[in-house]
Amino acid sequence: MLVGGAAALVLLALCGLTAATLMDGRTLIGQQAGPSAAPDTTRDTVPAEASDLDSRDTDQAPLTAREVFPASTLAVGDGENGYEVLRTQSSASCAVAATGEVSDLLVRLGCNQVVRATLRAPDGDHLVTTGLFNLTDRSSAERARDRIRQLLDERQGRFRGMSAGDDTEVIATAPARVGWQVRGHYIAYAVVARTDGATIRSGDTVVREILFDMLEQHLNQGVLERRAEGGTASQPTEGPTDDTGSQDESTED
Known part of the structure; x- marks a missing residue:
């Protein structure tokens, strides 16, 4: 039982680490997507700011x-x-x-x-x-x-x-x-x-x-x-x- 309990704790720890990694990954993806979208918006608006x-x-x-x-x-x-x-x-x-x-x-x-x-x-x-x-x-x-x-x-x-x-x-x-x-x-x-x-x-x-x-x-x-x-x-x-x-x-x- 002690061995089983320890194994469970290790498994939970690993699952927790995996979950944290996935969450960090989603955050990172979101942060990376933000800047990539921003230049597109900037490219669209800069000509509009110039005088036609x-x-x-x-x-x-x-x-x-x-x-x-x-x-x-x-x-x-x-x-x-x-x-x-x-x-x-x-x-x-x-x-x-x-x-x-x-x-x-x-x-x-x-x-x-x-x-x-x-x-x-x-x-x-x-x-x-x-x-x-x-x-x-x-x-x-x-x-x-x-x-x-x-x-x-x-x-x-x-x-x-x-x-x-x-x-x-x-x-x-x-x-x-x-x-x-x-x-x-x-x-x-x-x-x-x-x-x-x-x-x-x-x-x-x-x-x-x-x-x-x-x-x-x-x-x-x-x-x-x-x-x-x-x-x-x-x-x-x-x-x-x-x-x-x-x-x-x-x-x-």
């Missing part, structure tokens, strides 16, 4: 005038009065929307499309031509942005305002305030002029509001945000970077 608006490779669908300016009146923010859309244009030639070295710069950096419109501001005293340049990638858009101010200051080119018929020629010829900003591979820009052709002071708050309405409220938070969320691109980019300046009367060739 950063390149035409991941944002291939061309812009359309209907996408950028979908109605005859453009309501911006909480404003009760909208901007009247007078004329829209989509062109594969970026040179139609700029002159001189500004035009050459955009083409050299891969701009293959511009979609723009001329609108009358709610106050009736200002006109604005605004739109999007479609460049190759974010890097090229940022390079253009950084060079544009210098070219404007040196009068080596300008953004073109687009006439929309009677009483709007001033947008193409008068001194203007301009603004531009980058989001992804796009440059959003706006040219603002007074309907009476008068020079605009740099601190004009009305013009600053118009530039903000067009660049930030409409083109960035409206058009490009919709494209990032539901278009060919699936993720928004980082916040846009912007700039403003002035340009003198048109000296187009």
Whole structure:
């Protein structure tokens, strides 16, 4: 009986060791499976975190005038009065929307499309031509942005305002305030002029509001945000970077 009891204790001990080994094995297998699954999840989520608006490779669908300016009146923010859309244009030639070295710069950096419109501001005293340049990638858009101010200051080119018929020629010829900003591979820009052709002071708050309405409220938070969320691109980019300046009367060739 003592021998039998000892044998039983040995057997129980062995069984206990085996059970412990199996339990440790299941734990080990679970721990090994966790890390092996984690990289798969990481591989799936990393591309989603990158900005699909950063390149035409991941944002291939061309812009359309209907996408950028979908109605005859453009309501911006909480404003009760909208901007009247007078004329829209989509062109594969970026040179139609700029002159001189500004035009050459955009083409050299891969701009293959511009979609723009001329609108009358709610106050009736200002006109604005605004739109999007479609460049190759974010890097090229940022390079253009950084060079544009210098070219404007040196009068080596300008953004073109687009006439929309009677009483709007001033947008193409008068001194203007301009603004531009980058989001992804796009440059959003706006040219603002007074309907009476008068020079605009740099601190004009009305013009600053118009530039903000067009660049930030409409083109960035409206058009490009919709494209990032539901278009060919699936993720928004980082916040846009912007700039403003002035340009003198048109000296187009």
